Amino acid sequence: xxxxxxxxxxxxxxxVESEKKKYVAQFYQSGTxxxxxxxxxxxxGFANTWTRQSVGSYILTFGPSITxxxxxxxxxxxLDFTGARTLYLPVSNGNQIDxxxxxxxxxxxxxxxxxxxxxxxxxxxxxEWSTLFGASGYNLEFYIYx
Numbered sequence: 001x002x003x004x005x006x007x008x009x010x011x012x013x014x015x016v017e018s019e020k021k022k023y024v025a026q027f028y029q030s031g032t033x034x035x036x037x038x039x040x041x042x043x044x045g046f047a048n049t050w051t052r053q054s055v056g057s058y059i060l061t062f063g064p065s066i067t068x069x070x071x072x073x074x075x076x077x078x079l080d081f082t083g084a085r086t087l088y089l090p091v092s093n094g095n096q097i098d099x100x101x102x103x104x105x106x107x108x109x110x111x112x113x114x115x116x117x118x119x120x121x122x123x124x125x126x127x128e129w130s131t132l133f134g135a136s137g138y139n140l141e142f143y144i145y146x
Contacts, residue, residue, distance in 0.1 A: 056126035
């Protein structure tokens, strides 16, 4: 919902942006290919692109020259400790931890230009998504606040 402010001296409505932006996508990856995503919702207005950077490392880039202040970017489940905003999700086969999914901003200084997803095995060695998860997907969700 946007706020409306009446402008003076001309009594015309000026819309002030106050809504958060939201991105929700189902993420998949196979072999050494770039990720594929099924975007369920995207109100960011960015030209988001997904690429595989290296073994087990995938990045969603917001778009050319687009950055977001870290204090306005929110990924559900983040734990902020000493300024490091990282989400570690254990991956289990039901009996043991097989690896971890690591989700955090792709950032420089106080600005993020994307979201980084990394897959590691139970020894913290990078592995491809498809090695750790097979054909299963991950639902990535993040918000950007005004």
